[in-house]
Amino acid sequence: MSAASPTIRVAVIGAGSWGTALAALACKQAGALLWARDPALALAIQSTRRNDRYLPGIALPETLEATSDFGHALGHACADPARGLIVLGVPVAGLRDTCRRLADALRHLPHAGLSVVWTCKGFQPETGELPHEIAQAAFKDLPAIGLGVLSGPSFAHEVARGLPVALTIATRAARTVQAVTAALHGGSARIYNSEDIIGVEVGGALKNIMAIACGIADGLELGTNARAALITRGLAEMQRLGVALGGQAETFSGLTGLGDLVLTATGALSRNRQVGLAIGQGRRLDDILAGGMTAEGVRCAQAARDLGRRHGVDLPITEVVCQVLFEGLAPQEAVTGLLSRVARSESPLAPR
Numbered sequence: 574m575s576a577a578s579p580t581i582r583v584a585v586i587g588a589g590s591w592g593t594a595l596a597a598l599a600c601k602q603a604g605a606l607l608w609a610r611d612p613a614l615a616l617a618i619q620s621t622r623r624n625d626r627y628l629p630g631i632a633l634p635e636t637l638e639a640t641s642d643f644g645h646a647l648g649h650a651c652a653d654p655a656r657g658l659i660v661l662g663v664p665v666a667g668l669r670d671t672c673r674r675l676a677d678a679l680r681h682l683p684h685a686g687l688s689v690v691w692t693c694k695g696f697q698p699e700t701g702e703l704p705h706e707i708a709q710a711a712f713k714d715l716p717a718i719g720l721g722v723l724s725g726p727s728f729a730h731e732v733a734r735g736l737p738v739a740l741t742i743a744t745r746a747a748r749t750v751q752a753v754t755a756a757l758h759g760g761s762a763r764i765y766n767s768e769d770i771i772g773v774e775v776g777g778a779l780k781n782i783m784a785i786a787c788g789i790a791d792g793l794e795l796g797t798n799a800r801a802a803l804i805t806r807g808l809a810e811m812q813r814l815g816v817a818l819g820g821q822a823e824t825f826s827g828l829t830g831l832g833d834l835v836l837t838a839t840g841a842l843s844r845n846r847q848v849g850l851a852i853g854q855g856r857r858l859d860d861i862l863a864g865g866m867t868a869e870g871v872r873c874a875q876a877a878r879d880l881g882r883r884h885g886v887d888l889p890i891t892e893v894v895c896q897v898l899f900e901g902l903a904p905q906e907a908v909t910g911l912l913s914r915v916a917r918s919e920s921p922l923a924p925r
């Protein structure tokens with residue numbers, strides 16, 4: 574597929590760290606407009622080409638445009654909707670409202686052939702819904718719009734600095750693969766595609782919980798053997814739940830499974846790992862999150878545990894992460910509990 578298409582028109586909704594980084598990536602080969610809900614932030618990005626609130630110290634491309642006018646951002650993508658791409662850079666907590674607002678506005682704009690992709694990683698805490706269930710419900714009467722999830726191992730700070738990255742777009746819509754590839758593939762980014770939306774989303778959600786577990790182990794200074802064991806058995810857990818929910822086992826060996834798990838469980842930039850590290854070092858969860866840090870693994874761990882129970886899937890690491898985060902289990906006791914479980918087959922899909 575051709576790497577660059579100067580006519581792709583990208584609107585990124587949400588000027589947090591990931592939305593801003595993706596807009597910076599897109600504007601190298603597409604027309605990209607970044608929407609911030611805070612007018613002061615939009616103005617600052619537009620005038621300084623920096624987003625010091627979310628990506629301090631990083632110079633953004635001169636061609637990046639920002640606005641706080643929602644209609645203006647959508648109009649940018651819908652001016653030629655068959656070449657339009659809307660990227661949602663909001664967390665799971667904001668996905669339903671954002672999708673509904675978007676769908677309401679798009680009904681009144683030309684949108685045939687438009688693509689909308691979300692980038693959040695997690696489950697909806699109260700319902701256990703995956704992001705695609707939320708998006709599909711919001712766009713159910715707009716079938717001319719292609720929907721997909723963009724995921725993979727990608728720290729926003731590295732992407733915004735132009736460092737190499739590989740991502741996966743999972744969708745059933747060929748035009749959405751084309752739009753995302755035309756907007757992002759080439760230069761520093763490689764875009765792969767997949768049809769396994771469920772597998773991609775479950776990988777993105779569960780790897781955050783595993784990163785918290787690895788952070789806890791590293792905070793307790795349990796060593797690199799323990800970290801390797803947690804990553805490997807964490808991957809088995811991700812695959813078990815993913816397959817039970819309808820995903821494909823092989824997806825978990827890819828970028829959005831193993832790739833993102835390794836990055837997040839070991840990379841110093843991971844906020845989920847940082848939460849785990851701080852817990853392992855004896856800090857309280859409320860204090861760690863007091864600054865408003867986005868750590869999706871904390872927000873969705875209980876929903877993941879509930880889903881596992883509902884589907885009869887054994888999720889021992891998720892279980893102890895919930896107990897440590899929300900039920901006062903001491904991290905050291907959690908480790909003892911994990912180690913004292915009965916011996917079992919290593920196969921990820923073996924029955925309990």
Ligand SMILES: NC(=O)C1=CN([C@@H]2O[C@H](COP(=O)(O)OP(=O)(O)OC[C@H]3O[C@@H](n4cnc5c(N)ncnc54)[C@H](O)[C@@H]3O)[C@@H](O)[C@H]2O)C=CC1
Pocket residue numbers: 587588589590591592610627662663664665666667668670671692693694695727728729730866867869
């Ligand atoms: N930062 C990263 O390296 C990456 C993050 N992600 C995912 O992207 C999503 C967003 O994360 P970040 O950009 O890192 O978070 P962030 O905390 O840097 O920014 C969040 C953005 O969403 C907006 N927002 C928050 N709650 C909202 C709501 N209820 N309604 C509308 N907008 C809302 C905020 O104003 C802000 O612009 C998360 O699900 C995260 O897992 C995915 C890949 C990489």
Ligand SMILES: O=C(CO)COP(=O)(O)O
Pocket residue numbers: 694725726727728729781784833836837842843844845846867868869
């Ligand atoms: O999803 C991410 C990397 O792919 C970002 O991880 P954190 O949310 O833990 O920072």
